[in-house]
Amino acid sequence: MLNWxxxxPLKKLQRQYEQKLEEAMTAARNGDMRSNAVLTEQAEALRAEIERQKS
Structure with a gap:
């Protein structure tokens, strides 16, 4: 009855994914390519989790 x-959980994961991508972009703009790589990897793991839950 109160499902609404x-x-x-997919919206939460999507927000986390977008936040990680934004943090990675900021790190790249600041010249911190190591952090950019780590954050991008974390974002891709979140994207994979989103795709896994969708199917």
Whole structure:
């Protein structure tokens, strides 16, 4: 009955994914390519999790 009150876990993962990509972009702009690589890798792991949950 109260399912509409539950948060969608995919939306949370999507927000985390977008945040990681933004942090990676900021790191790249600041010249910190090591952090950029780490953050991009974390973002891709989140994207894979999103795709796994969608199917």
């Amino acid at each position: 009150l539950k948060r969608d």
